[in-house]
Amino acid sequence: MVLKLPIYMDHNATTPVAPEVFEAMRPYFMEQFGNAASRNHPFGWAAEAAVETARAQIAQLIGCKPIEVVFTSGATESDNLAIKGVAYAYREKGNHLITCQIEHHAVLDSCKRLEKEGFQVTYLPVGRCGMVDPEDVARAITEKTILVSIMLANNEIGTIQPLEKIGRICKEREVLLHSDAVQGVGKIPVSVDALGVDLLSLTAHKLYGPKGAGALYVRMGKPRVKLVAQMDGGGHEKGRRSGTLNVPGIVGLGKACELAGHVMADEAMRLTTLRDHLWAGIQGHLDHVHLNGHARLRLPGNLNVSFEGVDGESLLLSLKDVAVSSGSACTSASMEPSYVLKALGIANALAHTSIRFGLGRGSTGEEVDYVVELLAEQVRRLRAMHSGYPMSSAGASLKAARTNDH
Ligand code: PLP
Numbered sequence: 110m111v112l113k114l115p116i117y118m119d120h121n122a123t124t125p126v127a128p129e130v131f132e133a134m135r136p137y138f139m140e141q142f143g144n145a146a147s148r149n150h151p152f153g154w155a156a157e158a159a160v161e162t163a164r165a166q167i168a169q170l171i172g173c174k175p176i177e178v179v180f181t182s183g184a185t186e187s188d189n190l191a192i193k194g195v196a197y198a199y200r201e202k203g204n205h206l207i208t209c210q211i212e213h214h215a216v217l218d219s220c221k222r223l224e225k226e227g228f229q230v231t232y233l234p235v236g237r238c239g240m241v242d243p244e245d246v247a248r249a250i251t252e253k254t255i256l257v258s259i260m261l262a263n264n265e266i267g268t269i270q271p272l273e274k275i276g277r278i279c280k281e282r283e284v285l286l287h288s289d290a291v292q293g294v295g296k297i298p299v300s301v302d303a304l305g306v307d308l309l310s311l312t313a314h315k316l317y318g319p320k321g322a323g324a325l326y327v328r329m330g331k332p333r334v335k336l337v338a339q340m341d342g343g344g345h346e347k348g349r350r351s352g353t354l355n356v357p358g359i360v361g362l363g364k365a366c367e368l369a370g371h372v373m374a375d376e377a378m379r380l381t382t383l384r385d386h387l388w389a390g391i392q393g394h395l396d397h398v399h400l401n402g403h404a405r406l407r408l409p410g411n412l413n414v415s416f417e418g419v420d421g422e423s424l425l426l427s428l429k430d431v432a433v434s435s436g437s438a439c440t441s442a443s444m445e446p447s448y449v450l451k452a453l454g455i456a457n458a459l460a461h462t463s464i465r466f467g468l469g470r471g472s473t474g475e476e477v478d479y480v481v482e483l484l485a486e487q488v489r490r491l492r493a494m495h496s497g498y499p500m501s502s503a504g505a506s507l508k509a510a511r512t513n514d515h
Pocket of ligand 1 (some may be wrong): 121122139182183184185186213215262263264289292312313321323508
């Protein structure tokens with residue numbers, strides 16, 4: 110097969126729209142342009158029917174009832190709605206929330222906003238693989254705790270959290286559990302009941318759907334979750350999120366979920382093999398490389414590696430024709446080392462040498478081989494230019510880098 114450049118290896122940042130998804134969306138821009146809230150003519154009915162189909166497709170993928178799905182503009186909004194919505198609804202009951210240090214900014218900054226308003230937030234640490242200890246959750250819960258929010262899988266390091274255990278603890282202690290499951294939905298099996306979550310955020314553009322369409326699962330059964338809407342207006346989505354529905358986007362999200370349900374198992378196996386091949390290739394060609402995140406309990410397509418002695422930004426620039434990311438895409442505009450890597454106990458110097466590879470549906474073995482060769486060449490070149498190298502200093506720098514381990 111002929112290798113096509115540039116190569117996209119940043120599927121944790123976003124994914125292309127799948128052709129089937131695009132085809133499903135197409136009619137809803139032009140012929141079927143109705144407003145799903147227009148109850149008195151066929152244009153509205155067609156739009157509403159399409160939205161309800163999408164709701165059922167999402168529900169099917171995550172194992173909930175269609176009525177428990179609230180459409181939003183994406184996971185940032187879903188996270189805001191879940192966290193602030195619950196905080197304001199349960200204010201009388203308590204003012205304490207628990208989350209962890211490696212959450213996405215959509216969660217962290219929602220919590221910071223609440224802190225300014227008098228809420229208290231515990232930011233749990235993670236171990237060196239990026240995992241929250243469920244016992245830490247249990248210990249942090251107080252009588253005032255109204256919500257625990259722990260992501261399903263991390264966007265930078267791919268570590269999958271022990272959410273089922275956390276879910277059981279929350280249930281026992283009668284505390285609501287929200288999960289930002291953006292990176293996991295469509296990649297690994299997700300069942301809201303098995304995980305024990307009461308709220309769950311997802312977004313279309315991470316699972317081969319369009320940007321600007323997402324959803325929040327809100328449990329209706331026991332316990333029924335109360336939520337204060339963050340968007341006031343026409344009372345759409347049963348008052349939980351006002352605003353004319355993005356019908357094409359929602360149709361795309363639904364179709365993307367349906368498709369993911371069909372291909373997920375095979376794709377997860379294929380991507381795990383490719384990802385392991387990439388890591389084996391890197392290790393085969395280069396020494397002093399370090400895997401960030403959990404070796405096994407991680408997203409199938411995700412690999413995050415520190416290349417000791419190499420500046421990640423310079424490496425990124427030298428990997429022309431390969432789209433990867435240093436740190437999280439959402440914060441790569443800043444030159445601060447990734448807060449996620451810092452939370453793992455990785456010192457700034459080593460964190461700065463890290464690259465995130467995100468493999469996805471379009472990724473091939475040829476691409477992986479090409480990237481391995483290119484990496485080996487460029488890392489060697491950059492290391493040769495780096496005065497603090499070669500390896501006599503490597504042991505020392507590695508030791509320094511890991512002194513914050515916990
Ligand atoms: N949460 C996580 C874990 C993410 O990776 C992202 C995407 O960058 C988001 C939330 C934000 O999602 P959206 O782009 O749909 O607002």
